[in-house]
Amino acid sequence: MDRQLLERPPTHGPSLLPTGRAIGPGCGPPIRETNVRAAALADAPIIMAIEALAFVNHFDRFSGRQIRRLIANPRARVCVAINDREAILGWCVSLIRTHERCRSGRVYSVAVCPEYAGLGIGRAMLRWMVNQLELSGVARVYLEVRTDNAPAIGLYHSEGFHIVCRLPNYYGDSDGLRMRRILSD
Numbered sequence: 001m002d003r004q005l006l007e008r009p010p011t012h013g014p015s016l017l018p019t020g021r022a023i024g025p026g027c028g029p030p031i032r033e034t035n036v037r038a039a040a041l042a043d044a045p046i047i048m049a050i051e052a053l054a055f056v057n058h059f060d061r062f063s064g065r066q067i068r069r070l071i072a073n074p075r076a077r078v079c080v081a082i083n084d085r086e087a088i089l090g091w092c093v094s095l096i097r098t099h100e101r102c103r104s105g106r107v108y109s110v111a112v113c114p115e116y117a118g119l120g121i122g123r124a125m126l127r128w129m130v131n132q133l134e135l136s137g138v139a140r141v142y143l144e145v146r147t148d149n150a151p152a153i154g155l156y157h158s159e160g161f162h163i164v165c166r167l168p169n170y171y172g173d174s175d176g177l178r179m180r181r182i183l184s185d
C-alpha cells in the first residue's frame with residue numbers, strides 16, 4: 001500500500017456485519033464458493049471491519065471515509081470477495097493514473113478476513129483487479145508492501161509481480177518493497 005497518499009486513519013474497527021452478525025474467528029459463514037464483484041458504498045462498513053481484522057497496525061488501515069471515497073472515485077477499482085451467501089470475506093482497491101498517455105495502476109490494498117486466509121481469496125481478488133486494470137488500458141501495475149509481509153509478497157510474486165526497488169523506512173517502522181507487473185509494452 002502507498003501510505004504517502006493517505007491521511008492518517010482514525011482508530012476504528014466495527015466487528016459486526018450490518019445484519020448484526022459478527023465477523024472474525026469462528027463467527028463467519030462457512031466458505032463454499034468465492035466470487036469477486038465490484039464494491040458498492042453499502043459495503044464500506046464491512047470493508048472497514050476487515051481492515052481492522054487484517055492489519056495489526058492501524059496506520060496500515062483505510063478509514064471508512066477513505067473507503068467510501070475510493071468506492072465513489074471513477075479512477076479507483078474496488079472489489080470485494082463474497083461467498084455463496086453474499087458475505088464479504090475480503091477486499092482489494094487500486095487506482096488508475098494517466099501520465100503522458102501511459103496508464104498505470106497501483107494496488108493500494110488487498111485484505112482478507114484472517115479466518116479465511118490461505119483459501120485463494122487474495123489471489124482471486126488480485127486477478128480480478130489486474131483484469132479490470134488491463135481492461136482499462138493499464139500497461140503497468142505497481143504496489144508497495146512491507147518487507148516482512150511474506151504472505152503478501154508470496155501472493156504478488158506468484159501473480160507475476162517483481163521487485164523494482166526497496167523503499168527505506170517507507171512505513172516508518174519498516175522498509176517497503178515496490179513491486180511491478182508489466183501487462184503490455
Ligand SMILES: CC(C)(COP(=O)(O)OP(=O)(O)OC[C@H]1O[C@@H](n2cnc3c(N)ncnc32)[C@H](O)[C@@H]1OP(=O)(O)O)[C@@H](O)C(=O)NCCC(=O)NCCS
Pocket residue numbers: 001054055109110111112113116117118119120121122123124144145146149150151152154155156158
Ligand atoms: C496477503 C493476503 C491478502 C493473502 O490473501 P490469502 O487469501 O490469504 O492468500 P491466497 O490463499 O490467495 O494465497 C495466494 C498465495 O499467496 C501466498 N501466501 C498466502 N499466504 C501465505 C503465507 N502465510 N506465507 C507465505 N505465502 C503465502 C502463496 O504464494 C499463495 O499461493 P499458494 O497457496 O499456491 O502457495 C492475506 O494474507 C491478508 O489479508 N493479509 C493481511 C493484509 C495484508 O497484509 N495485505 C497486503 C498489504 S500490501
